[in-house]
Amino acid sequence: xxxxxxxxxxxxxxxxxxxxxxxxxxxxxxxxxxxxxxxxxxxxxxxxxxxxxxxxxxxxxxxxxxxxxxxxxxxxxxxxxxxxxxxxxxxxxxxxxxxxxxxxxxxxxxxxxxxxxxxxxxxxxxxxxxxxxxxxxxxxxxxxxxxxxxxxxxxxxxxxxxxxxxxxxxxxxxxxxxxxxxxxxxxxxxxxxxxxxxxxxxxxxxxxxxxxxxxxxxxxxxxxxxxxxxxxxxxxxxxxxxxxxxxxxxxxxxxxxxxxxxxxxxxxxxxxxxxxxxxxxxxxxxxxxxxxxxxxxxxxxxxxxxxxxxxxxxxxxxxxxxxxxxxxxxxxxxxxxxxxxxxxxxxxxxxxxxxxxxxxxxxxxxxxxxxxxxxxxx
Amino acid sequence: xxxxxxxxxxxxxxxxxxxxxxxxxxxxxxxxxxxxxxxxxxxxxxxxxxxxxxxxxxxxxxxxxxxxxxxxxxxxxxxxxxxxxxxxxxxxxxxxxxxxxxxxxxxxxxxxxxxxxxxxxxxxxxxxxxxxxxxxxxxxxxxxxxxxxxxxxxxxxxxxxxxxxxxxxxxxxxxxxxxxxxxxxxxxxxxxxxxxxxxxxxxxxxxxxxxxxxxxxxxxxxxxxxxxxxxxxxxxxxxxxxxxxxxxxxxxxxxxxxxxxxxxxxxxxxxxxxxxxxxxxxxxxxxxxxxxxxxxxxxxxxxxxxxxxxxxxxxxxxxxxxxxxxxxxxxxxxxxxxxxxxxxxxxxxxxxxxxxxxxxxxxxxxxxxxxxxxxxxx
Numbered sequence: 153x154x155x156x157x158x159x160x161x162x163x164x165x166x167x168x169x170x171x172x173x174x175x176x177x178x179x180x181x182x183x184x185x186x187x188x189x190x191x192x193x194x195x196x197x198x199x200x201x202x203x204x205x206x207x208x209x210x211x212x213x214x215x216x217x218x219x220x221x222x223x224x225x226x227x228x229x230x231x232x233x234x235x236x237x238x239x240x241x242x243x244x245x246x247x248x249x250x251x252x253x254x255x256x257x258x259x260x261x262x263x264x265x266x267x268x269x270x271x272x273x274x275x276x277x278x279x280x281x282x283x284x285x286x287x288x289x290x291x292x293x294x295x296x297x298x299x300x301x302x303x304x305x306x307x308x309x310x311x312x313x314x315x316x317x318x319x320x321x322x323x324x325x326x327x328x329x330x331x332x333x334x335x336x337x338x339x340x341x342x343x344x345x346x347x348x349x350x351x352x353x354x355x356x357x358x359x360x361x362x363x364x365x366x367x368x369x370x371x372x373x374x375x376x377x378x379x380x381x382x383x384x385x386x387x388x389x390x391x392x393x394x395x396x397x398x399x400x401x402x403x404x405x406x407x408x409x410x411x412x413x414x415x416x417x418x419x420x421x422x423x424x425x426x427x428x429x430x431x432x433x434x435x436x437x438x439x440x441x442x443x444x445x446x447x448x449x450x451x452x453x454x455x456x457x458x459x460x461x462x463x464x465x466x467x468x469x470x471x472x473x474x475x476x477x478x479x480x481x482x483x484x485x486x487x488x489x490x491x492x493x494x495x496x497x498x499x500x501x502x503x504x505x506x507x508x509x510x511x512x513x514x515x516x517x518x519x520x521x522x523x524x525x526x527x528x529x530x
Numbered sequence: 531x532x533x534x535x536x537x538x539x540x541x542x543x544x545x546x547x548x549x550x551x552x553x554x555x556x557x558x559x560x561x562x563x564x565x566x567x568x569x570x571x572x573x574x575x576x577x578x579x580x581x582x583x584x585x586x587x588x589x590x591x592x593x594x595x596x597x598x599x600x601x602x603x604x605x606x607x608x609x610x611x612x613x614x615x616x617x618x619x620x621x622x623x624x625x626x627x628x629x630x631x632x633x634x635x636x637x638x639x640x641x642x643x644x645x646x647x648x649x650x651x652x653x654x655x656x657x658x659x660x661x662x663x664x665x666x667x668x669x670x671x672x673x674x675x676x677x678x679x680x681x682x683x684x685x686x687x688x689x690x691x692x693x694x695x696x697x698x699x700x701x702x703x704x705x706x707x708x709x710x711x712x713x714x715x716x717x718x719x720x721x722x723x724x725x726x727x728x729x730x731x732x733x734x735x736x737x738x739x740x741x742x743x744x745x746x747x748x749x750x751x752x753x754x755x756x757x758x759x760x761x762x763x764x765x766x767x768x769x770x771x772x773x774x775x776x777x778x779x780x781x782x783x784x785x786x787x788x789x790x791x792x793x794x795x796x797x798x799x800x801x802x803x804x805x806x807x808x809x810x811x812x813x814x815x816x817x818x819x820x821x822x823x824x825x826x827x828x829x830x831x832x833x834x835x836x837x838x839x840x841x842x843x844x845x846x847x848x849x850x851x852x853x854x855x856x857x858x859x860x861x862x863x864x865x866x867x868x869x870x871x872x873x874x875x876x877x878x879x880x881x882x883x884x885x886x887x888x889x890x891x892x893x894x895x896x897x898x899x900x901x902x903x904x905x906x907x908x
Contacts, residue, residue: 162621164908196851218852238852241794241808242870243540263797266869294853295797295806327850416619419641419673428673430619434885438816472705473574473881474596474616475672491644492620503851507812508885510907529888530542 155519159457159494163416164431166509167496168203168524169459170516172410173392177207180374180391184211187380192216192235192367194389197503198411199526200512201229207392214257216387220247223258225527232256235367237323237387239263239287239295245274252282259283259320263296268311275316285323285367286311290348291341292327299352308361321365321384322349322356329372333445335402342373350382375403395502396453400442406453406462409498411506414457415476417493420486426469427478427489431497433471434508441500449500454478457494458518468497533897537835537872541794542809544887545874546581546902547837548894550788551770555585558752558769562589565758570594570613570745572767575881576789577904578890579607585770592635594765598625601636603905610634613745615701615765617641617665617673623652630660637661637698641674646689653694663701663745664689668726669719670705677730686739699743699762700727700734707750711823713780720751728760753781773880774831778820784831784840787876789884792835793854795871798864804847805856805867809875811849812886819878827878832856835872836896846875 158167184191193207196218204215204226214233217223223234232255240248240260252258262268262284275282286308289296297304312319329341345368353363368380369387371394380386393411394404413435419428441449450467469479476497478484489495499505506512507528514522536545562569571585574596582593582604592611595601601612610633618626618638630636640646640662653660664686667674675682690697707719723746731741746758747765749772758764771789772782791813797806819827828845847857854875856862867873877883884890885906892900 162625162908163619238808239796239806241541241796243794243872244808247540264869267796270870293799293802294848294850294855295799298801416621418617418619418645421671421673423676424671428617430616430622433815433817433882437811438818438882439811440816440818470672472672473885477672491642492648494621504811504816507851530540 155521157458157519158414158515161414161513161520163414163494164435165414166506166512167412167414168393168512168514169410170514170521172408173203173206176392176394176408176410177209180388181210183374184386187377189380189383190214190385192385192387193392194218194237194369194387195222195226197389197393198506199528200524201226201527202524203392204231205229216389219530220244220251221529222527223251227251227255235259235285237261237325240267240271242267242270245271249274249278249282253278253280257283259285261285261287261323262311263287265307265310268314268317272314272316278316281316281318283318283320284311285320285365288322288324288349288352290324290326290345292325294327296324299348305356305359305361308356309359312361321363321367322353323367324349325368326370326373329370330397330401331444332372332401335376338372338376338402339378342377345370345373346377346380346383353382371398372401372403390503393502393506396449396498396500397439397442400445400449406498409502411502412459412496412498413505415495415497417489417491417495420491421477422486425479425484427484429476429478429495430474431476432474434473435505436468436471436476436497436499437501437504437508438471439499439501439504451476452497452499455496455498457496459496533899535836535897536792536893539792539891539898541792541872542813543792544884544890545790545792546771546890546892547788548892548899550786551581551584554770554772554786554788555587558766559588561752562764565755567758567761568592568763570763570765571770572596572615572747572765573600573604575767575771576884577906578902579604579905580902581770582609583607592763594767597908598622598629599907600905601629605629605633613637613663615639615703618645618649620645620648623649627652627656627660631656631658635661637663639663639665639701640689641665643685643688646692646695650692650694656694659694659696661696661698662689663698663743666700666702666727666730668702668704668723670703672705674702677726683734683737683739686734687737690739699741699745700731701745702727703746704748704751707748708775708779709822710750710779713754716750716754716780717756720755723748723751724755724758724761731760749776750779750781768881771880771884774827774876774878775817775820778823778827784876787880789880790837790874790876791883793873793875795867795869795873798869799855800864803857803862805862807854807856807873808852809854810852812851813883814846814849814854814875814877815879815882815886816849817877817879817882829854830875830877833874833876835874837874
């Protein structure tokens with residue numbers, strides 16, 4: 153059976169371009185090798201075993217997950233070294249320990265003594281000690297202990313001594329790098345993401361607490377970092393797909409985006425100078441994008457279905473559940489985009505858009521070569 | 531086996547309260563009966579056969595869908611009168627006609643002559659004529675023909691004569707009702723949603739085009755409408771769940787919200803006066819909510835897991851993929867909300883949040899009585 157072209161797929165649907173994916177994986181992989189850190193790619197963006205496999209090729213094989221569903225699916229696919237990089241919820245400890253017994257290493261994250269003690273209480277009876285990381289706040293202020301607070305040293309010391317646990321080290325994430333407006337600003341975030349945990353690790357070592365691992369990473373910071381001395385592992389994930397947000401802040405070019413949604417023109421709102429497509433908030437997500445860089449960024453960038461031709465003047469200007477409105481500040485050529493025309497939309501945030509699909513149509517040489525499943529849920 | 535309490539469910543998860551659901555269904559059902567229109571509830575909010583069944587009880591049994599996946603799932607569950615209330619995408623016509631042959635009626639929507647002609651070309655060979663509605667713009671300006679444009683009369687006449695099609699009538703949706711700031715403002719939107727298609731139907735009849743159906747509906751307008759003369763069908767859907775947005779604009783009280791997400795406290799960011807929970811953008815969606823009513827509405831309202839106690843000062847102030855930050859303008863009582871505490875979050879937009887879950891935990895008398903599946907995808 154001849155393989156489908158992108159514009160033959162029923163819409164809305166999710167496309168992953170294999171060539172861009174390989175290129176993005178190779179570029180980040182080479183960067184991390186050159187900087188002397190292990191790459192433990194985050195799978196949260198794609199939630200897909202095939203893509204995880206591709207992303208660890210040439211590396212040590214460890215991955216990072218955001219949900220237990222991702223961890224379970226990847227364990228079944230043969231991955232045996234995983235880190236769940238969200239502070240453990242007490243009600244998921246039993247499930248996590250169960251999975252941990254099936255793989256070589258399933259590391260968990262804590263940033264509060266109550267969680268650490270609860271984890272220890274459940275883990276102490278087990279055959280193997282449960283690997284744990286201490287989450288450190290490097291300025292994002294979402295989660296993590298304050299490295300300047302003396303109580304954090306005491307907590308690390310307690311963590312290292314709790315029965316049933318194996319204290320691995322420190323983990324941080326410079327999520328505030330997304331506030332950057334240009335590539336050259338990203339370097340400052342990358343420095344903080346390295347410096348804060350490395351210095352804290354030094355203080356802990358001086359205080360007699362052994363720190364084997366310093367894990368950092370976000371796609372923006374890992375796209376620009378030039379010095380990761382003292383870091384052992386990096387956990388970028390979005391770089392495999394990239395998206396309109398990453399292009400806006402300078403992590404990549406828009407052309408690098410390997411994931412997009414294909415939609416069909418279902419209406420011409422000529423009075424509004426707008427097209428209507430059948431990709432709405434449930435295809436693209438309502439992520440507002442890099443509004444701090446471009447207040448009119450809209451919800452996605454538009455191109456022909458196979459991305460061979462960009463339409464830079466078009467933006468997804470409004471979203472309802474299954475409707476997307478595409479507008480322009482210049483008059484739209486409605487005749488060139490008739491009812492039934494298929495368009496590619498590169499979303500603002502590929503992590504949130506991709507998670508709305510249960511499968512990816514993987515394109516090689518302009519044809520849909522494979523369909524890969526995503527590990528949704530929790 | 532004893533049934534679980536809400537706070538025993540693994541998080542994040544989606545809860546539907548059966549009592550509130552029944553009450554919301556009954557209230558809207560009685561309104562529509564009193565106003566003399568058939569209720570064709572929209573299933574897009576819940577995408578669930580059990581809830582659809584509950585919502586048509588005492589009514590004629592027709593439903594509205596937003597995707598072919600919903601239509602297929604409901605057809606399998608025994609529903610045989612469905613309307614797909616999104617302008618048909620040309621690439622889904624074959625699939626739609628296939629489903630249409632399996633049910634008594636599967637009505638489609640058009641608002642452009644090219645779509646109508648394409649549909650006719652595919653439908654003309656069939657045994658049954660395909661029911662179609664003409665979408666009319668009543669002021670939302672998302673889709674639909676302009677009823678004041680003479681070309682719209684000509685289009686309706688053509689539609690009524692196209693082979694293979696059965697022109698049913700007019701369909702409109704006052705999505706702009708969501709711009710209201712108070713309940714009393716909703717009435718004006720409700721009037722437009724009735725008046726515009728009813729007057730257009732009269733003009734069409736005068737021009738010799740028979741219009742059997744006038745279909746209207748949104749939850750805000752159907753919650754307040756007092757005169758639906760000339761309307762035959764109403765299609766509200768969100769009212770079954772309601773949400774924080776609907777409460778903000780006056781469609782309901784916050785207490786009526788029948789759907790919520792249960793999350794666990796996974797962090798105390800005392801320096802930020804914030805809690806961290808394990809429900810992020812992939813549980814709640816990034817719908818910004820009714821910011822025109824309350825600029826600081828955040829991404830959701832917070833209560834104890836079973837909703838017995840509201841925490842009105844708490845708001846979901848920031849979301850990343852699997853993390854939700856809950857903040858407050860007053861000091862948070864961290865001791866009362868320890869690590870591991872479970873919270874209910876009523877999202878801004880239940881349609882977008884519910885679609886992120888593949889199952890609902892249905893609660894009766896404080897216990898999880900059933901698990902219902904949702905019909906996701908397209």
